[in-house]
Every structure is written in structure tokens, then in C-alpha cells.
Amino acid sequence: MHNFKLTILGILIALTTGCASITGSDMQQLSLTAKGDDAKSxxxxxxxxxxxxxxxxxxxxxxxNVRRSSEDLTVECKKDGEKDGLLKAISRAAGSMWGNIVFGGGIGAIIDHNKGTGYNYPDALPVQMGSSVIVDRKAQETTTAAK
Structure with missing residues (x-):
């Protein structure tokens, strides 16, 4: 009986710890802006x-709102009188993916990977018209942690 209780407890922990497929959305809201050569909006x-x-x-x-994915997000912007702007937003695994691997035996991580819920893009997409820009959530998290 004691082993049964431990098994049930283990299953409950695996189901409630870090699983983005249960607790997270497959959509992410992003802020999209554009700046010209003169750095003005x-x-x-x-x-x-x-x-x-x-x-x-x-x-x-x-x-x-865009659907989360393990693949990077490409952004192409156009306006008459402006040079085109390109941006690549790097997709990064969310912390919940590691929780799934450690506590859930990897099943949750596989589900989150396939659905995209285990990944995040940078919250801001600052397109620079006339340029090609790469934005990375890893840099965002470093900046946020430093504040």
C-alpha cells in the first residue's frame, strides 16, 4: 500500500510540475514596432x-498573438517610401520544458515540443527598417535579470 501511495504522489507531481501543455497557452502576445533610419518610430x-x-x-x-513553436519566427515589414525591414526572433525552450524532462520523464516535454507550448519568443519585436535584425529571448532574460 505504501508503494501505491508513492506511485500516485509521483504521478501527481509529474502532472503538475512545469507542464506547459497543461498550464500554458500555445499562443504568445508580442509587441511589434518599427523604426526608420533616423531611429524614429x-x-x-x-x-x-x-x-x-x-x-x-x-x-x-x-x-x-502568434502560435509558439520550436522554430524561429521571421518578420518581414514593408511600407512605401521605406526600405524593407527583416527580423528573426529566436525561439527558446521555456523553463517548463526542463521541468517536464526532470519530473515528468520527458513525456510532457515531447507533447510541449510538438504543440509549441514549451517555447517562447522575445516579448518585443523591434523591426529596423532597411536592416536585418536578430532578437533573442536569451538576451531579454539577461537584461531583465540585471535590472
Whole structure:
């Protein structure tokens, strides 16, 4: 009977610890902005965001919901009178993925990987018109931790 209780306790811990597929959304809200060569904000830029889970369109400045994925997010922005802006947002594994591997035996991590819920993009997508930019959540977390 004692082993049965330990087994049940282990299952409960595995199901409730760090599983993004249960607690997280497969969507992430991102802030999309654009700046010109003079570093001033450019409004009304039409942007297309894409990863292996879908394609979304938005006009700057805005907040947009995209589907999370293990694949990077590409952003292509265009406006008459401006050079095109390109941005690549690096996808990073969320902390919940490591919790799934450690406590859940990896099953939750496989589910989160396939659904994309175990990954995050940087919260801000600052497109620089006329340039190609890479943004990484790892740098965002370092900056946030330093504050």
C-alpha cells in the first residue's frame, strides 16, 4: 500500500510540475514596432510574421498573438517610401520544458515540443527598417535579470 501511495504522489507531481501543455497557452502576445533610419518610430508598416505553425499580419505599432513553436519566427515589414525591414526572433525552450524532462520523464516535454507550448519568443519585436535584425529571448532574460 505504501508503494501505491508513492506511485500516485509521483504521478501527481509529474502532472503538475512545469507542464506547459497543461498550464500554458500555445499562443504568445508580442509587441511589434518599427523604426526608420533616423531611429524614429514608423507607424503603419505592414508586417508578415511566420513560423512553421502559421502566418500572421499586423500593422505597426501593435500587439499580435502568434502560435509558439520550436522554430524561429521571421518578420518581414514593408511600407512605401521605406526600405524593407527583416527580423528573426529566436525561439527558446521555456523553463517548463526542463521541468517536464526532470519530473515528468520527458513525456510532457515531447507533447510541449510538438504543440509549441514549451517555447517562447522575445516579448518585443523591434523591426529596423532597411536592416536585418536578430532578437533573442536569451538576451531579454539577461537584461531583465540585471535590472
Amino acid at each position: 514608423v507607424e503603419g508598416v505592414k508586417c508578415t510574421l511566420q513560423n512553421d505553425k502559421g502566418t500572421w499580419e499586423a500593422i505597426t505599432p501593435s500587439f499580435i
